Amino acid sequence: MAEPEIPRDEWEALAAELALGLPEGETREQALQLQRNDPAFAAEVVAWEERFAPLFDEIAPVPAPPGHWQRIAAALHGAANDNDAQTLRQRLRWWQRGAITSAAVAAILLIFLTFTWQQPNRTIPAPRPASLVTVAQLTGSDNGPSFIARINRQTGGMVVDSQDVPREGLAPELWVIPADGTPHSLGLVARTGRMHMHVPVPMRAMLRDGATLAVTMEPAAGAPHAAPSSAPVASGKIATI
Amino acid sequence: MAGSSDSDTASADRAYLTGVLADVARKDQEALHRLHERTSAKLFGICLRISGERQAAEDILQNVYLKIWDRAERFDPTRASPITWLATIARNTAIDWRRANSRHLSADTEDAATGIADDRPAADMLIEQSQASERLHHCLDELDERPRSAIRAAFFGGFTYAELARRADVPLGTMKSWMRRSFQRLKACIEHG
Known part of the structure; x- marks a missing residue:
């Protein structure tokens, strides 16, 4: 390369x-x-x-909380018995377990969005935020790849911030998975940093609350692909702000 | 020689941990349990210091041991010392978490993570023999105050160049040249005294 x-x-x-x-x-x-x-x-x-x-x-040692080993053993046990996708889900849980943290992130995002959401259509008077802006925090397992996607469903503008994507030759591709479970590619995203994207009109309707956004590692050539070829490295649910 | 008991302890730890990691690499879950018993306080302290949040640190620590489970076969005792290898995984995992989650959360967290005051080294599971530690601290002391405190903030807080520059209120290029010059001086000092 x-x-x-x-x-x-x-x-x-x-x-x-x-x-x-x-x-x-x-x-x-x-x-x-x-x-x-x-x-x-x-x-x-x-x-x-x-x-x-x-x-x-x-850095002073601090005793790990009681029962900490049991959590790890349970995670390993789950991993040993499950297929890869389930292993991933098991691993994902640790990011998601901190409900307080997630809630705080969501709250901060809300504030952040309120003040920084930039769109060309600034002249449109007071949009109804509850129906316009959706957010998803996508978290992953081993190297902790994570993404934050902010989508303006009205304009189709999407901003994706990427962190710590594995530096393989394969590129991160973003998918929306609506209720029917079929992934639809939204295109490649950055390995690190911010990417501005545009969601075509037919796909905007999929970006509803509860739909999943996921990132898989795919060959850059041929993107957006018809279907993912591997398990997600990160995923998260869409929430409307 | 100064610090011979620390030195003995460190080399005994090193031999023990190297053996346990070899067992973990063979997917021996009991070995991972032994490793957890022996190192979790050390690694939890690191996770807690860098994340600044207890709940998060517990989750980070769990992920650290899952990473160790996955990566133990890649540990090369000829290149790295086991406790440094483990501590580095803990630090990097906590930094990943911090960058993904907590950057915007609170200034308190930042302060907790980067408190510059030295904690007294704990007696157990010392990374280095006391000579190496003394040498590093001596050589850090030889640096100018601002790059020295930037190095410490980067180590304990996981800050990037851009964040260090912002915190020190200097241009990015200035921060980079401070640091690069400091790395050269640090290496020369550590290697040649």
């Missing part, structure tokens, strides 16, 4: 930056890809993790 080359003399600094988690966006993607593909660079990252590691000793 024709990646912009990161000059070798920047590896050292980049390795330290990655160990600390400083880079974002494209730089982070490139650094993670380099880490996966180049053992020498990966070793530099580990070396920096080791250099910073004594700082961990400044």
Whole structure:
């Protein structure tokens, strides 16, 4: 793949930056890809993790809550007996279990949207927010890919913020899954950062409360695809604000 | 030599954890249980510090052990020390959570996560022999105050370059050049004293 080359003399600094988690966006993607593909660079990252590691000793241990192991054992037990999709669901639960957190995120989103929702049709007087703007928080399992989608059903404008998508060659593709369970592609989204999209009129009606948005990793070529080829890496329900 | 008992403890921990991780890599659930008993307080402390929320930290910690279960076979004891490897997974998972969920939640969380004051190192499960720790702290002290505190904020708070620049009220480019210069000095200092 024709990646912009990161000059070798920047590896050292980049390795330290990655160990600390400083880079974002494209730089982070490139650094993670380099880490996966180049053992020498990966070793530099580990070396920096080791250099910073004594700082961990400044964090006092705190006993894990009683019953914590049982939760893990239950999750593993579930994972061992289920197929991949169910494993994913099992893993997803940990993100979703923090109901307070989710509620807080939703509340913050609401406030955020109220103040920052940008649309070209600013002149339209006081739209009825309850019927216009839908939001979904999509969360995933292992590397914690997550997405926040904000959709204006009236204009079809959609903004998707992506975080921590696995840096595989495959690209994240967004699907809406309405009540009949058939996924419909909304197109590719960014691996990191924000993407502005437009939802065609026929699909806007699918973006209703309770419909699921999901992201699967797909070949970039040929998108939007007719159907997903793999299990979702993240999913979440649509809620209207 | 100073800190020989810490050193003995650290190397005993290292040998023990390396063995347990090898068992976890073979999908031995009892080994993961032993690992949890031995390391969960250490890792929970990290999750709690970075997330700043107890409920979240419990969920993060669960995910950390599921990741360890999945990734144990990738642990290479010739390259990384086991406790650093485990602590790094905990830190990265907590940072992922923070970036996905809590960035907008509250300033209190941010303060909790980035409290700059040193906690006293706890006696058990020390990552490093005391010499390595002393060397890092000595070398951090050699840096200018602002990049030093940016490094600490990044480590304990999971802040990106852009966030560090905003917090320090300097241009992004300034923050990057501070940090890159500091990394060079830090490495030279750690390796050559």
